[in-house]
Amino acid sequence: MKKNTVNDVTQLNPIDVRAIARPSSVAALQQLIKSHDGPVSFGGGRYSMGGQIATDNTLFIDMTGLNAVTGYDPAKKEITVQTGARWQDVIARIDPDDLSVSIMQSYSNFTVGGALSVNAHGRYIGQGPVIHSVKEIKIVTADGDLKTASPTLNKDLFYGAIGGYGALGAIVEAKLDLADNVNVERSIVKMPRADYAKFFDDNIRGNENVVFHNGDFYPPDYDTITAVTYSKTDKPAIVPDRLRPKKEVYLAEYLSIFAMTQVPGVNKLRPVVDEKIRFKTTEVVPRNYEASRYVEELEPSTRAMTTFVLQEYFVPADKLDEFAPKMAAILQKHNVNALNVSIRHAEKDPGAVMAWAQQGEVFAFVLYYKQWNNEKARQDVGTWTRELIDAALESGGTYYLPYQMHATESQFRQAYPRSDEFFALKQKYDPTQKFRNRLWDKYDPNGPKVDPETPQFRREHTKLGQMKKKFAEAVAPKQSSRKFKPPTP
Numbered sequence: 001m002k003k004n005t006v007n008d009v010t011q012l013n014p015i016d017v018r019a020i021a022r023p024s025s026v027a028a029l030q031q032l033i034k035s036h037d038g039p040v041s042f043g044g045g046r047y048s049m050g051g052q053i054a055t056d057n058t059l060f061i062d063m064t065g066l067n068a069v070t071g072y073d074p075a076k077k078e079i080t081v082q083t084g085a086r087w088q089d090v091i092a093r094i095d096p097d098d099l100s101v102s103i104m105q106s107y108s109n110f111t112v113g114g115a116l117s118v119n120a121h122g123r124y125i126g127q128g129p130v131i132h133s134v135k136e137i138k139i140v141t142a143d144g145d146l147k148t149a150s151p152t153l154n155k156d157l158f159y160g161a162i163g164g165y166g167a168l169g170a171i172v173e174a175k176l177d178l179a180d181n182v183n184v185e186r187s188i189v190k191m192p193r194a195d196y197a198k199f200f201d202d203n204i205r206g207n208e209n210v211v212f213h214n215g216d217f218y219p220p221d222y223d224t225i226t227a228v229t230y231s232k233t234d235k236p237a238i239v240p241d242r243l244r245p246k247k248e249v250y251l252a253e254y255l256s257i258f259a260m261t262q263v264p265g266v267n268k269l270r271p272v273v274d275e276k277i278r279f280k281t282t283e284v285v286p287r288n289y290e291a292s293r294y295v296e297e298l299e300p301s302t303r304a305m306t307t308f309v310l311q312e313y314f315v316p317a318d319k320l321d322e323f324a325p326k327m328a329a330i331l332q333k334h335n336v337n338a339l340n341v342s343i344r345h346a347e348k349d350p351g352a353v354m355a356w357a358q359q360g361e362v363f364a365f366v367l368y369y370k371q372w373n374n375e376k377a378r379q380d381v382g383t384w385t386r387e388l389i390d391a392a393l394e395s396g397g398t399y400y401l402p403y404q405m406h407a408t409e410s411q412f413r414q415a416y417p418r419s420d421e422f423f424a425l426k427q428k429y430d431p432t433q434k435f436r437n438r439l440w441d442k443y444d445p446n447g448p449k450v451d452p453e454t455p456q457f458r459r460e461h462t463k464l465g466q467m468k469k470k471f472a473e474a475v476a477p478k479q480s481s482r483k484f485k486p487p488t489p
C-alpha cells in the first residue's frame with residue numbers, strides 16, 4: 001500500500017500511516033475495521049495537537065465522510081448526526097428553526113466526533129463538558145460490531161468512549177440536545193486579576209441570562225482580566241447575517257497576532273487595543289452567529305518556522321486565585337510567547353472515565369502561545385509544560401489531553417485518576433490494541449509505551465532526523481569502501 005502522511009493543525013506531528021480511508025457509510029467503516037488486521041486510528045478535523053489522530057503505520061480513518069443528519073426533531077430540540085459532521089454544518093441545519101448547539105468549542109470547524117472524543121467544552125455558562133448534551137452514541141468496536149451506548153445502555157462504553165480519544169472504537173453517530181438560538185449582547189468589564197473570582201460569583205455563576213463568558217489575561221504582566229460576557233437580550237441583532245460569514249482572508253486578525261507575538265512591547269498595548277478597537281462597540285448578535293466562528297481567525301500565513309499551539313489546565317473553582325498567579329509566574333520565568341490566557345468555567349462531569357472535571361466545577365485556563373518549530377523549542381516547551389502541570393496538580397486540578405504530550409507518566413496518572421479503569425475498558429473492548437494513536441501508545445500500560453516527545457523518537461521522526469539518517473546510511477558504505485579496496489587481480 002502507498003505510504004501517506006497525516007498531520008495536525010500545528011504541523012508539528014507528521015505521522016506516516018499505512019493508508020488513509022474515508023468511508024461514507026457506517027457499513028463501509030465496519031468492513032474496514034473488521035477486515036484490517038493491523039492498527040487503526042481516527043481523525044476528524046485534526047485540530048488536536050500532539051499525535052492523538054494516529055500512530056506509525058496505522059490505517060487512518062478520516063471520519064469526515066460520515067457527516068449526515070440521521071434524525072432531527074426541532075420540537076424535542078434534539079438532533080442525531082453522524083460524527084464526521086462539523087459543528088458549522090450542524091448549526092447551518094438547525095438555524096432555520098432558531099435552534100443552537102447546546103455545548104461545543106469556541107470555533108465551529110471541529111467535528112462532532114472529535115469534540116466527543118476529547119469531551120470538549122466551550123464558553124457556555126451553566127454547562128461544562130460536551131457529554132452533558134449527549135443522549136446516546138453509536139460506536140463501532142474492534143470486532144466491527146455497531147453498538148448503542150447511553151447513560152443507561154452499555155454505560156461503560158458511553159462513559160469510556162466520550163473523552164476516550166478513539167481508544168474504544170469509532171463513534172459514528174450521536175444524539176444531541178439543542179438549545180434556543182437567542183440574541184446575545186456583549187458586555188466587557190476590566191478588573192485586577194485578584195477581583196475576578198468575586199466578579200464571577202456576583203455576576204456570572206448561576207446567572208441564567210448569561211450564555212457565553214470568558215475572562216482573558218495577557219502577558220507580560222498577566223495581572224488584569226478582561227471579562228467578556230454575552231447575555232440573552234430582546235434587542236435586535238446589529239448584524240445582517242444569522243451565521244458568521246467565512247472571510248476569504250483574515251488579514252486584520254493575522255496582522256494583530258503577528259504584531260503581538262513578533263514585535264516587542266506590542267502585547268503591552270493589548271488592553272488599550274481591546275478597549276479602543278476590539279470591544280469598542282456594543283454587540284448584539286444571534287447565539288449562532290457567535291458560535292459559528294472559524295479557526296481561520298487564528299491561522300497564521302505560514303507555520304513553516306513557528307507555529308501556534310494551545311494548552312489547557314483545569315482547577316477546582318475555589319483554586320482560581322491559587323493557580324492563576326502560579327501560572328503567570330511560570331509563563332514569565334520561561335518567557336513564553338503567549339498571546340493570552342482565557343479563563344472558562346465548567347460544571348462537574350456526569351461520569352466520563354477520563355473526565356477533566358471529575359470532582360466538581362472547574363475553571364479552565366486556556367493558553368494560546370507561539371513556538372518555534374525546532375527541537376530545542378520543543379524540549380523547552382516540555383520543561384515549562386511539566387511545571388504548569390505540576391502547578392495544576394498541586395491545586396487539585398488536571399490538564400487537557402488534546403495537546404502536546406509532554407506530561408510524564410506519573411503526571412498523567414495523577415491528572416487522570418481513573419485511567420486504570422479506562423485501560424481495563426480498553427482491554428475489554430479492544431483486547432488486541434487495534435485502535436491506536438500516539439496518546440495511547442505513550443500512556444496505556446498495555447500499549448507499546450512509545451513516548452513521542454523523547455529526543456530519540458524526535459530524531460527518528462523529524463524530517464531533519466530522517467535526512468540525517470539517510471545521509472549517514474548513504475555515506476557509511478562509501479567511507480568503508482574508501483578504507484578498504486578489494487585487491488585487483
Ligand SMILES: Cc1cc2nc3c(=O)[nH]c(=O)nc-3n(C[C@H](O)[C@H](O)[C@H](O)COP(=O)(O)OP(=O)(O)OC[C@H]3O[C@@H](n4cnc5c(N)ncnc54)[C@H](O)[C@@H]3O)c2cc1C
Nearest residue numbers: 042044045046047048105106111113114117120121166171
Ligand atoms: C484554535 C483551536 C481552538 C480550540 N478550542 C477549543 C475549545 O474551545 N474547547 C475545547 O474543548 N477544545 C478546543 N480545542 C481543542 C479541540 O477541541 C480538540 O482538539 C478536538 O478534538 C477537535 O476536534 P477535531 O474534529 O479536530 O478532532 P481530531 O483532532 O481530529 O481528533 C481528536 C481525537 O478524537 C479522536 N476521534 C475523532 N473523531 C472520532 C470518532 N468519530 N470516533 C472516535 N474517535 C474520534 C481522534 O482519534 C483523536 O484522538 C481547540 C483547538 C484549536 C486548534
